Amino acid sequence: xxxxxxxxxxxxxxxxxxxxxxxxxxxxxxxxxxxxxxxxxxxxxxxxxxxxxxxxxxxxxxxxxxxxxxxxxxxxxxxxxxxxxxxxxxxxxxxxxxxxxxxxxxxxxxxx
Amino acid sequence: xxxxxxxxxxxxxxxxxxxxxxxxxxxxxxxxxxxxxxxxxxxxxxxxxxxxxxxxxxxxxxxxxxxxxxxxxxxxxxxxxxxxxxxx
Numbered sequence: 001x002x003x004x005x006x007x008x009x010x011x012x013x014x015x016x017x018x019x020x021x022x023x024x025x026x027x028x029x030x031x032x033x034x035x036x037x038x039x040x041x042x043x044x045x046x047x048x049x050x051x052x053x054x055x056x057x058x059x060x061x062x063x064x065x066x067x068x069x070x071x072x073x074x075x076x077x078x079x080x081x082x083x084x085x086x087x088x089x090x091x092x093x094x095x096x097x098x099x100x101x102x103x104x105x106x107x108x109x110x111x112x
Numbered sequence: 113x114x115x116x117x118x119x120x121x122x123x124x125x126x127x128x129x130x131x132x133x134x135x136x137x138x139x140x141x142x143x144x145x146x147x148x149x150x151x152x153x154x155x156x157x158x159x160x161x162x163x164x165x166x167x168x169x170x171x172x173x174x175x176x177x178x179x180x181x182x183x184x185x186x187x188x189x190x191x192x193x194x195x196x197x198x199x200x
Contacts, residue, residue: 010115011115011118013115013166014115014116014117014118014119014166015118017118017119017122017162017163017166018118018121018122018125020122020159021121021122021123021125021126021129021159021163022125024125024126024129024152024155024156024159025125025126025128025129025132027129027152028128028129028130028131028132028133028136028152028156029132031132031133031136031148031149031152032132032133032135032136037142037144037145037148040136040145040148041144041148044148044149044151044152048152048155051155051159052155052158052159052181055159055162055163056162058162058163058166059162059163059165059166059174062115062166062167062169063165063166063169063171065171067171068165068171068174071171071174071175071177071178072162072174074178075158075162075174075177075178075181078178078181078182078185079155079181081185082181082182082184082185082188085185086151086184086185086188086189086192089188089189089192090144090147090148090188090191090192090195092192092196093144093192093193093195093196094144094195096196097195097196097197097199098142098144098195098199
């Protein structure tokens with residue numbers, strides 16, 4: 001089987017798409033199975049950021065036009081800003097307002 | 113050939129993930145749980161749009177994902193403020 005350079009880029013992009021989708025699945029399993037709110041926010045904030053990086057990179061590698069690559073890059077950058085900041089916002093308001101039971105010492109107790 | 117098999121497989125994986133997020137969205141005891149699940153569902157759908165765009169070489173669809181990512185971030189921030197002021 002003869003595969004040119006563009007064929008290899010297609011395969012690489014496809015592997016990126018699949019790896020990103022698997023990371024999303026891992027995040028979903030974490031969100032369903034973890035026991036408290038903080039763990040669920042943790043599962044939903046970290047893995048999808050890398051997943052969007054992989055899927056966006058895969059889409060850019062597969063389509064290979066300037067418009068697609070720039071848009072995919074924008075998606076990745078936005079997600080890398082929005083994911084951690086959104087998770088932090090949510091976790092902070094849960095800590096301040098809902099006060100769920102912790103399974104360890106409250107290291108932020110002196111803050112407010 | 114290989115690439116289209118990978119695309120089909122990632123659609124299957126994304127559907128499984130969306131089902132799991134939906135389970136947490138329906139179960140989730142508190143508001144933040146549901147918000148986390150809804151956010152994950154939104155990311156799953158955006159990744160699905162990205163995979164479909166890569167499959168059919170439609171670069172316009174990626175612009176949609178940019179808008180959806182921004183809206184999702186704003187929604188998470190708004191609900192975080194709601195939880196902080198009114199409780200969940």
